[in-house]
Amino acid sequence: MRKMKTVNIVAGIMLAFALVSCGSEPAKFADVTSERLLNASSTPEEWLTYGGTYDEQRHSGLTQINLDNVDELGVAWTYDLATARGVESTPIVVDGVMYVTSAWSVVHALDARTGEELWVYDPDVDRAVGVNACCDVVNRGVAVWEGKIFVGVIDGRLEALDAETGALIWSRVTVDRSKPYTITGAPRVVKGNVLIGNGGAELGVRGYISAYAADTGDMSWRFYTVPNPSKQPDDAASDAAFEAIGNVSWGDEGAWTTDGGGGTVWDSIIYDDVNDNIIFGVGNGSPWNRDYRDPAQGDNLFLSSIVAVDATSGAYKWHYQTTPGDNWDYTATQTIILADLPVGSDGALRRVAMQAPKNGFFYVIDAATGEFISGEAFVPQNWAIGLDETGRPIELPEARYSDTPYYQAPGALGAHNWHPMAFNPDLNLAYIPAQEIPDAYARDNIFPDREQNWNTGTNLTAGLPMDLDLGTAMALRATLKGRLIAWDPVTQSARWSVEHSNAWNGGVLSTAGGLVFQGRLEGEFSAYNAATGEKLWGQNVKAGAASGPGTYAIDGEQYVTITTGWGSAYALAGGSAYDQPVPPIVGKVVTFKLGGTETIPDPDLILPPRTPKAEAFGDEDLLQTGFDQYHYNCRVCHGPLAISSGVLPDLRWSYITADAEAWNSVVIDGSLAANGMVSFASALSEGDAEAIRAYVLKQAHDGAEMEAMVAAAMAAEADAAAAP
Numbered sequence: 001m002r003k004m005k006t007v008n009i010v011a012g013i014m015l016a017f018a019l020v021s022c023g024s025e026p027a028k029f030a031d032v033t034s035e036r037l038l039n040a041s042s043t044p045e046e047w048l049t050y051g052g053t054y055d056e057q058r059h060s061g062l063t064q065i066n067l068d069n070v071d072e073l074g075v076a077w078t079y080d081l082a083t084a085r086g087v088e089s090t091p092i093v094v095d096g097v098m099y100v101t102s103a104w105s106v107v108h109a110l111d112a113r114t115g116e117e118l119w120v121y122d123p124d125v126d127r128a129v130g131v132n133a134c135c136d137v138v139n140r141g142v143a144v145w146e147g148k149i150f151v152g153v154i155d156g157r158l159e160a161l162d163a164e165t166g167a168l169i170w171s172r173v174t175v176d177r178s179k180p181y182t183i184t185g186a187p188r189v190v191k192g193n194v195l196i197g198n199g200g201a202e203l204g205v206r207g208y209i210s211a212y213a214a215d216t217g218d219m220s221w222r223f224y225t226v227p228n229p230s231k232q233p234d235d236a237a238s239d240a241a242f243e244a245i246g247n248v249s250w251g252d253e254g255a256w257t258t259d260g261g262g263g264t265v266w267d268s269i270i271y272d273d274v275n276d277n278i279i280f281g282v283g284n285g286s287p288w289n290r291d292y293r294d295p296a297q298g299d300n301l302f303l304s305s306i307v308a309v310d311a312t313s314g315a316y317k318w319h320y321q322t323t324p325g326d327n328w329d330y331t332a333t334q335t336i337i338l339a340d341l342p343v344g345s346d347g348a349l350r351r352v353a354m355q356a357p358k359n360g361f362f363y364v365i366d367a368a369t370g371e372f373i374s375g376e377a378f379v380p381q382n383w384a385i386g387l388d389e390t391g392r393p394i395e396l397p398e399a400r401y402s403d404t405p406y407y408q409a410p411g412a413l414g415a416h417n418w419h420p421m422a423f424n425p426d427l428n429l430a431y432i433p434a435q436e437i438p439d440a441y442a443r444d445n446i447f448p449d450r451e452q453n454w455n456t457g458t459n460l461t462a463g464l465p466m467d468l469d470l471g472t473a474m475a476l477r478a479t480l481k482g483r484l485i486a487w488d489p490v491t492q493s494a495r496w497s498v499e500h501s502n503a504w505n506g507g508v509l510s511t512a513g514g515l516v517f518q519g520r521l522e523g524e525f526s527a528y529n530a531a532t533g534e535k536l537w538g539q540n541v542k543a544g545a546a547s548g549p550g551t552y553a554i555d556g557e558q559y560v561t562i563t564t565g566w567g568s569a570y571a572l573a574g575g576s577a578y579d580q581p582v583p584p585i586v587g588k589v590v591t592f593k594l595g596g597t598e599t600i601p602d603p604d605l606i607l608p609p610r611t612p613k614a615e616a617f618g619d620e621d622l623l624q625t626g627f628d629q630y631h632y633n634c635r636v637c638h639g640p641l642a643i644s645s646g647v648l649p650d651l652r653w654s655y656i657t658a659d660a661e662a663w664n665s666v667v668i669d670g671s672l673a674a675n676g677m678v679s680f681a682s683a684l685s686e687g688d689a690e691a692i693r694a695y696v697l698k699q700a701h702d703g704a705e706m707e708a709m710v711a712a713a714m715a716a717e718a719d720a721a722a723a724p
């Protein structure tokens, strides 16, 4: 029934729209009502909510850019987001105005036709909170409703801005600021409530989703995803669910009682208007390792689950747990999409929710009841034999790792991460930005004694030798893959797939023009034939392009847009793909139209000399301590093996690394805390800090040798090419 819109209706609406809006500023900014949101799929010239519509298919009815002419796309305009940190935002476009966020939760309002800036709102975040952000200080976008713009701020605020001026209307702290909560996800507005979750389950928090009245900022309800340690009611919408089914799925002891248990709602929140439910995805356990988290080894509701609650009261309706007793950071926060699929008896249409979570299985579940319909692995995986008839994974015992590392696919970065998935309702295909990134999981025996930062009970560097040479590391890295998979959810199989050379993927847009758009970390933004996967167009956008692309139309002209930049979890914790210098890259909004003739400016290449600034020192024991402590405490921001991707300083080439006193003042005394490099005094002794310095200098000398080899090989290649 939702598929009945035809190209003619769409064209007619576009024409009517062109007649009423002649390019000037709207009479009222962000004049978005519940009705407009409910009908968003019939006004494809707008992009009104994070996933395009409430069912978050990210499928636009616009057809002006299509299979026949997509190769005529060119740049219409670019806008500088003025940040060199990660950019993950999907722009909202309403009545000719674009609202887009960048790092540190800064909001930009632009003329969507020209990219001209209308206003910028900076919530002025204390940079020291960056230490709480597991995966960079990113933001995925705003929500709009009745003249207001809503943004979740990385330090836990939810704020309402005047859509016309960017002036602050109200601000609420939605978290306990003594805990390492962050917000990176886009709010959604449903029935006059702004819905927002949070993140922090790598560092120890208790997850929940909250609803705040859009008009006043008063809290309407909150649903916790994990019981409180006493298992007593919270006076919250989740109380009845915990009493009935949640509490018994947790033991009475274990680290969850002090570390919050996790289960953060950091990304997907959708509205099912047919069943009047809000459906959201719940994240991993905190700590990851269930042996520490809950020695009673329960399923730990509602970790790694899709949960539906009443849209008005927040009362529990149903849940489906994708990974009972999560042990691997297998979040179920990934894109949730609603659609009517022919999976009922005799092929009748059934309203379903679909998700491709980190655990590697694609799920189709009943949207009214949460009943499991089908599930199949969409990437190679080695943690479960398969799913039983209720959809519960049949685990391989080895996957419940202990001291012996188990090399598992998918790893903690997931078979699919935050990169938005899309769905084409005409072809019944879901487009999954899939990843093949395994991890070696082992118990972290130091867990109970560590205080600060990432403390997951899981040691992801177990099995990695301290003196791993960079050549081997790069060869290992080359085995990781990314894919764009067109997945048929009815037959649970891939229709086509495109392999990417970089494992970290990009969000997807589907259009009625028969196209699928996707950006990639290497900087290419491409269009594919939605039915076959044939690549039809590509453009180098000169920065990582991982966020969800969008499309809209003004005065009958269709635009395609994507935010670009360099950062996020993969860039920080994953490091540089090729141990090559990445210049400081400034985030941008890049917008295309047919026949666009603008160019994208080149990034400036300002790099410190990539040479060690001091002699190496330290014996085997000191270096091993440095390796361990570096990977526990520093890797998530400065990169594995001390190789940074360029977002944050590469410590190997730093003058501060060369000087024991300067190093101590940064690492122990926190002299750069105001810039986001906080003191590690509560986690490290001065001796540990010095051991890390020794390890970083060893890596600097090894890296310099490697660079010389790469440079020599490249020079030889150039000589050979020049020879007659």
Ligand code: HEC
Binding pocket: 130, 131, 132, 133, 453, 630, 633, 634, 635, 636, 637, 638, 648, 649, 651, 654, 655, 656, 657, 663, 666, 667, 672, 675, 676, 677, 678, 680, 684, 692
């Ligand atoms: C949460 C992210 C984060 C973590 C974890 C982190 N750092 Fe940093 N670090 C930063 C940021 C951000 C900067 C840049 C600060 C600035 O711009 O002045 C930085 C800068 C530094 C610098 C200064 C480099 C220079 O040349 O300016 C040193 C030294 C450093 N970090 C050491 C460490 C060590 C050692 C650890 C682990 C014990 C660590 N960092 C963990 C975020 C982090």
